[in-house]
Amino acid sequence: MGIRFRKSINLGLGFRINMSKTGPGFSWGGKGFRLTRTASGNIRGTAYLPGTGLSYQKEFKNPLAKESRQGSRKEKNEHRQMEAYENEKSYALDFKNIKSTGLSEIIEAARDERPYKLLGLILVVAGIFLFFINPSLIGLSAIGLILYFYKKEGPEVDIDYDFNENSKEEFALTNKLLAGILESDEVFLIEAIAEDGNRLVISKRSPLKITKNLPGKFKTNVEVTSLWSGNFSLSFLPDALLLAETNSYKAISYEDMEVDLRAEEFVEFGHVAKDANLIEKTYLHATKDGQPDRRYKDNPEISLVEYGILEMKNSDFDILLGFSDTIIDGK
Known part of the structure; x- marks a missing residue:
């Protein structure tokens, strides 16, 4: 024999709380109609003619409960991605432990x-x-x-370059290459890359702002491209890469680091830049014919995208710059 429990609490103004073993339900209404939120979360509407015994009842799914389920699915999907990102490789900079290999006198002069x-x-x-x-x-x-x-700010520092014909032409070509890379719709600092199965995902990135100014107190007689991410910047001088974080500076001679320009394929779960090379759209779990694998409940559509990578590294750092347009044509 089952035991039933039910208690109703009248709150006034047509509102009532119904208590049962399955949980609380809420209702509101007046003479001839009533809306009830059941303990299961659905909405039940009841219309009736007082004194006749005639009534009509219909139950609806609660849209808020639906959003909650969608949120739950999103959380599960994010959790799944977090599990997949356990093989994540970090490219975060340890700025304090980077040793300058160039412009030592200039860096020293600018120090507070x-x-x-x-x-x-x-x-x-x-x-x-x-x-x-x-x-x-x-x-x-x-x-x-x-x-x-107490800190006394260092003086402004002028970096003057005197080019011969060959070095001037070489620097102009470098700037032209940089301009071709940075014309992309999206340019970003890659801070972490993870593996999702046998595919790569940029799991952490920061957008880069492009300027023609050097950070802090530095000035120069040539046009220099600087990239900014928060309080961190890197500037492409003719003979060195100038790194800055707040009021600290490091300069790395190009001869003391490896530079690699390449294209790589990545998975994108959301937005894809208009100028990116979209290889294909597929599913996180796909069958051989490219259809979604029905065995997986959470199986979002993904994009396979080709991004350009400019990598600069030595024993102290590994900087990855990503850009969306891999066709460097100056257009």
């Missing part, structure tokens, strides 16, 4: 100075000792901390 660092340290230590003699002297430590962390 801390002229009172030693004096500040002495006052901090003295204030701590004197505190036990006279507590009011702890103020020396506060003054010492201010002096210790």
Whole structure:
């Protein structure tokens, strides 16, 4: 024999909460009609003629519950992608551990100075000792901390280049190549690449802003292309790659790094740039004839896209720049 439990709480203004073993339900209505949200989440509409016993009832799926299920499927799909990204390779820069191999005097000249660092340290230590003699002297430590962390900005630095004919032509060709790459609809810094089966996915990227200005206090007599991602930038000088993060600078001579320009195929789960080479549209799990594999409930449509990659690396870093248009034709 089954045991039923039901309790109704009237909240006024036509609202009522119905309690049962399966959970709470909510209803609202007046004379002749009532809308009920059942414990299962559906909406039940009831219309009736008072005093006649005639009524009509219809149950609908709750659209909010549907959105919830869609959200659940999305979460499962994101979870599946997170599991697939366990083989992720990071290309994040450890800026502090990058060693400069070029423009050493220029980098040193632009560095912010801390002229009172030693004096500040002495006052901090003295204030701590004197505190036990006279507590009011702890103020020396506060003054010492201010002096210790005080920074004096370095001067503006001009980098002047004097080209011969060959070097001038070579630099012009480099800038032309860069212009061809950066005319793409999308240019981005690749921070991580993962494997999804036997295919590659750019799992983390940052869009790049393109300017013709050097970062910070640097100026030069040639046109230089700089790429910005937040407070990080890289600038293509004639003889070195200038890296900047906030007010810190590193310069890497081109002779001290490997440069590779290539095209690679990646999976995109969403938007694809208009100028990208779309190889095909398929499914995450596809049959041999390209149809979706019905064994998988979460099986989104994906795009196989060819992106250009400009890789610059040495023992301290590995920078990957991605761009959508692999036809470098200057158009």
